[in-house]
Amino acid sequence: MRIETAFDQYHRAVFDFAYRLTRSTDVAEDVTQECFLALMRAPDRFDPARGTLKTYLFSIARNLVLKHYRDTRAEEVDLDQVSSAADPTAALEISSAVGDAVAQLPHLQQEALILFEYEGFALEEIAQVLETEVGTVKSRLHRARASLKRRLAPFRNVGGIHGAV
Amino acid sequence: MEPFDHDELSDSDLDQLLRQWNAPAPPAHLRTNLFPRSTLPWWRKIWTISVPLPVACGLAMVFFLAAWFWIRPSAPEPAHVVVKTVQVPVIQERVVTKVVTKYVYRSVPAEPAASGFNVGGLRPVAELRPRIIRSGDAKD
Numbered sequence: 404m405r406i407e408t409a410f411d412q413y414h415r416a417v418f419d420f421a422y423r424l425t426r427s428t429d430v431a432e433d434v435t436q437e438c439f440l441a442l443m444r445a446p447d448r449f450d451p452a453r454g455t456l457k458t459y460l461f462s463i464a465r466n467l468v469l470k471h472y473r474d475t476r477a478e479e480v481d482l483d484q485v486s487s488a489a490d491p492t493a494a495l496e497i498s499s500a501v502g503d504a505v506a507q508l509p510h511l512q513q514e515a516l517i518l519f520e521y522e523g524f525a526l527e528e529i530a531q532v533l534e535t536e537v538g539t540v541k542s543r544l545h546r547a548r549a550s551l552k553r554r555l556a557p558f559r560n561v562g563g564i565h566g567a568v
Numbered sequence: 569m570e571p572f573d574h575d576e577l578s579d580s581d582l583d584q585l586l587r588q589w590n591a592p593a594p595p596a597h598l599r600t601n602l603f604p605r606s607t608l609p610w611w612r613k614i615w616t617i618s619v620p621l622p623v624a625c626g627l628a629m630v631f632f633l634a635a636w637f638w639i640r641p642s643a644p645e646p647a648h649v650v651v652k653t654v655q656v657p658v659i660q661e662r663v664v665t666k667v668v669t670k671y672v673y674r675s676v677p678a679e680p681a682a683s684g685f686n687v688g689g690l691r692p693v694a695e696l697r698p699r700i701i702r703s704g705d706a707k708d
Contacts, residue, residue, distance in 0.1 A: 407603055418594035428592055435594060439602055501589035520586050552576040555585050559577060 406443050409456055414439065416457075416522055417464050423517045424468045424510075426502060434467045458531045461522070465514060465532060472510070497558060504554040512547035515540050 417438050422431035441463050442449065449459050505513055514533055518524040519540075524532070529540045577585070608616065 410599065410602060414598065415594055418598070419591045422591045423589075428595070432595060432598060435598060436601055443602075497585065497588045498590050501585050505589070520583075521589075521591075548579070548582060549576075551586070552578075552582050555582065556575060556577050558585060559575075559581060 406439065406446065409442065409460070410439050413457055413460050417460055420461060420517060420522055421464050421468055423502070423505065423521060424465075424513060425471060426506060430468075430471055434464055434471065437467050438463045454531045455528070458524075458528050461518070461524075461532045462534075469510075500558055501555065504551055507554065508547050508550055512543045512550070515543040516547040516551075519544055 414435055418431050418435040421434035421438075422428060425431055425434070438460055442460065449456060453459075454462075505516060508516065511533070515529055518529045518532060519526075526537050526540050530537045533540065
């Protein structure tokens with residue numbers, strides 16, 4: 404598959420994944436760009452025997468996001484933002500409230516949840532991207548959903564589900 | 569308000585909430601950043617396009633080119649004549665020149681008479697009796 408074709412097919416999903424993990428369009432853009440540049444520089448590194456191109460690209464994107472976290476770890480700690488997710492009055496939009504709630508999850512749970520809920524990955528594909536076992540992915544998903552059920556419970560009657568904001 | 573003040577969401581409620589978290593679309597310039605489309609004409613492109621080449625590959629190409637120029641079959645050169653004087657043993661034969669005269673006698677055939685008149689059967693007359701005839705006498 405040509406790289407341009409791969410870009411057309413997967414860049415939106417890669418950008419979406421990076422954005423949901425970082426919640427920054429600038430970082431997501433950089434991650435997406437670097438992801439496809441890595442593929443352009445070394446296309447031979449992709450081994451179809453080990454997985455699909457989609458999982459390969461998401462693995463690159465995940466590593467780039469982790470690198471971004473490591474580089475900006477001190478800047479990422481924002482206690483005000485963390486506490487705001489639990490307060491439905493502070494979240495003017497359900498969208499940002501859900502994003503905040505997901506952002507509070509441990510990073511490993513975030514990855515599994517985003518890949519499963521938003522990118523439509525199967526458990527086996529998530530395990531390939533995260534380089535772990537399917538059972539571990541199931542466990543992370545279960546804990547992430549349980550955590551979100553508690554965190555987002557205040558929004559049950561605020562909007563989206565039973566009414567508008 | 570603490571989240572634990574409420575009951576937990578059901579799976580379906582959580583799914584509905586999760587679906588409401590929208591992500592922005594990727595910017596359009598992302599593609600042009602990766603795959604820029606040049607509007608330069610081809611004759612300017614050939615002066616601007618560069619190809620990254622590993623040093624090892626470049627050295628290998630130079631080496632092979634040099635080897636090719638060295639090994640390639642050269643064009644045929646013009647014939648070069650070398651004159652050498654050598655002594656060759658020759659068995660000389662003596663040639664004697666002798667003039668030999670040979671006479672050949674042949675009978676000469678008689679030439680055919682012109683216009684079919686043959687004088688071969690003529691004989692001299694025994695008595696000559698001349699007779700004069702006048703050309704102007706109408707009676708004779």
